[in-house]
Amino acid sequence: MRYLAPAIATMLVWVAMPAAADTVGAMDPVTAEWHLVRSNGTTTTFEYGNPGDYPFMGDWDCDGIDTPGLYRQSDGFVYLRNANSTGIADINYFFGDPDDIPLAGDFDGDGCDTVSIYRPGEGRFYIIDQLGSQSGGLGAASVDYLFGNVGDQPFAGDFNGDGVDTIGLYREVDSFVYMRYSHSQGIADRSFFYGDPGDVIFSGDWNGDGTDTVGIFRGI
Amino acid sequence: MDRRRFIRTALVGASAVPLSGLLAACAKVVNSDRASVATTPTAPIGTTSLPTTTSWPAEGSEPPTGRATPPLALSAICRDAWGASPSGPGFVGHTIDRLTVHHTAAFLSSNTAAPARLRGHQSYHLSLGWPDLAYHFAVDANGNIYEGRPLEYRGDTGTDYDPAGHFLVVAEGNFNDQQIPDVQVGSVAALLAWASEEFDAPLDTIRGHRDLASTTCPGDNFYSLIADGTLAALAADVATPDATLTIECGSAAEQRVADIEAGVDSSGAGTFFLKNANETGQADDVVELGDPDWIPVSGNFGP
Numbered sequence: 001m002r003y004l005a006p007a008i009a010t011m012l013v014w015v016a017m018p019a020a021a022d023t024v025g026a027m028d029p030v031t032a033e034w035h036l037v038r039s040n041g042t043t044t045t046f047e048y049g050n051p052g053d054y055p056f057m058g059d060w061d062c063d064g065i066d067t068p069g070l071y072r073q074s075d076g077f078v079y080l081r082n083a084n085s086t087g088i089a090d091i092n093y094f095f096g097d098p099d100d101i102p103l104a105g106d107f108d109g110d111g112c113d114t115v116s117i118y119r120p121g122e123g124r125f126y127i128i129d130q131l132g133s134q135s136g137g138l139g140a141a142s143v144d145y146l147f148g149n150v151g152d153q154p155f156a157g158d159f160n161g162d163g164v165d166t167i168g169l170y171r172e173v174d175s176f177v178y179m180r181y182s183h184s185q186g187i188a189d190r191s192f193f194y195g196d197p198g199d200v201i202f203s204g205d206w207n208g209d210g211t212d213t214v215g216i217f218r219g220i
Numbered sequence: 221m222d223r224r225r226f227i228r229t230a231l232v233g234a235s236a237v238p239l240s241g242l243l244a245a246c247a248k249v250v251n252s253d254r255a256s257v258a259t260t261p262t263a264p265i266g267t268t269s270l271p272t273t274t275s276w277p278a279e280g281s282e283p284p285t286g287r288a289t290p291p292l293a294l295s296a297i298c299r300d301a302w303g304a305s306p307s308g309p310g311f312v313g314h315t316i317d318r319l320t321v322h323h324t325a326a327f328l329s330s331n332t333a334a335p336a337r338l339r340g341h342q343s344y345h346l347s348l349g350w351p352d353l354a355y356h357f358a359v360d361a362n363g364n365i366y367e368g369r370p371l372e373y374r375g376d377t378g379t380d381y382d383p384a385g386h387f388l389v390v391a392e393g394n395f396n397d398q399q400i401p402d403v404q405v406g407s408v409a410a411l412l413a414w415a416s417e418e419f420d421a422p423l424d425t426i427r428g429h430r431d432l433a434s435t436t437c438p439g440d441n442f443y444s445l446i447a448d449g450t451l452a453a454l455a456a457d458v459a460t461p462d463a464t465l466t467i468e469c470g471s472a473a474e475q476r477v478a479d480i481e482a483g484v485d486s487s488g489a490g491t492f493f494l495k496n497a498n499e500t501g502q503a504d505d506v507v508e509l510g511d512p513d514w515i516p517v518s519g520n521f522g523p
Contacts, residue, residue: 067521217514
């Protein structure tokens with residue numbers, strides 16, 4: 001959900017406006033071809049990145065539209081683009097270490113997405129609320145904490161509708177989903193079964209109610 | 221793209237891979253995976269279906285003039301390849317003049333189990349004193365077609381209708397509890413198209429088991445496609461003169477079964493199961509997109 005300031009100056013509260021529902025897409029890791037289902041049901045296809053890059057989506061320029069991002073796990077470089085089309089990256093920088101897993105989200109609720117990472121060997125999240133630039137490094141994370149077990153699948157989303165994306169984990173061996181509602185170490189605020197072993201988890205606001213819920217991708 | 225177009229696209233995309241399947245008595249569940257129901261997401265019919273692996277002409281376009289549509293060519297995995305037991309005694313001859321669809325009523329959480337399920341269904345039917353698997357063909361969740369009972373013999377049923385004259389196709393799965401994959405619907409439709417021509421059985425004779433007997437077979441989620449004419453329309457779409465059905469045997473067929481059991485048969489697709497609440501339960505929406513090895517993303521991509 002995106003919080004929009006009301007036009008009437010006398011209103012001192014933020015008004016929660018219904019957000020556009022999220023949809024799904026996928027990248028072919030062999031060809032680096034992206035296929036995105038738009039809200040009108042049409043599919044947009046374009047090439048972006050190199051085979052082997054780790055894809056994700058986010059709103060890098062705060063315009064309300066999610067566009068592609070790539071994480072090159074071999075060197076920890078992030079490549080972000082502000083349009084859903086073929087072209088070069090608008091933003092690139094490095095953050096994290098090789099083999100880290102990128103997580104895109106609005107981790108401070110400011111309406112703009114950034115790219116944090118999960119270090120699978122440690123089970124630790126490194127959350128950062130800014131983007132880098134000009135091929136430079138980004139520096140230290142805003143906050144880091146442990147959550148889950150080594151081998152869990154990380155994902156991010158606004159699981160309680162407060163406008164801030166937090167962290168979730170999917171434990172493939174037993175198909176359990178674990179969600180945290182704040183950026184701090186602690187036990188899961190919500191957990192439930194969903195899917196089957198081998199599924200790939202993600203989240204989105206599928207019905208536009210302002211809360212991100214789970215989805216899984218299965219090759220069948 | 222609507223479901224009907226997608227199913228046909230999926231069928232065309234799968235044409236290099238034999239379509240197949242076969243089953244057991246609708247109301248008799250064997251080897252059920254019921255325990256997995258709560259953890260296996262499924263979604264209602266009518267959800268978005270978006271193929272990308274196969275190109276498709278623009279809406280409303282027609283094949284170029286003078287270019288013939290190739291005949292429908294299907295193949296089915298032969299009985300030996302999927303491990304069928306020998307038939308028993310008691311077959312009854314008949315002449316096919318109508319087309320009837322069943323489900324196995326056994327929840328299928330992974331298509332890798334499909335060949336074993338089929339063997340289980342046949343074993344169960346033999347244990348009932350029937351001469352063979354009740355059905356002439358079975359279709360699994362990936363659209364693979366399996367040879368069943370010889371076509372010249374009437375099927376069997378534990379319910380109150382006479383299967384004489386019925387071409388019996390069974391879809392693996394319980395479609396009261398799970399959605400039927402588009403590729404599976406596509407293969408059933410193609411089989412019916414072939415049988416319609418082969419036996420001069422009009423497509424308007426297509427029925428679900430529940431139209432003939434007191435049963436929920438073939439499940440609400442499959443039956444809705446029969447009741448609203450979608451299945452017949454799909455069959456009509458893919459029907460061609462000189463359609464063929466090849467029964468595939470030998471090492472190639474055995475490898476196909478091995479691939480199915482290993483989960484690497486090439487007719488699979490990538491499927492998204494989306495849930496509108498963070499809790500256990502069936503998916504609220506299902507989207508088919510791309511290939512199983514693609515990497516999923518999500519977001520608001522704009523109008």
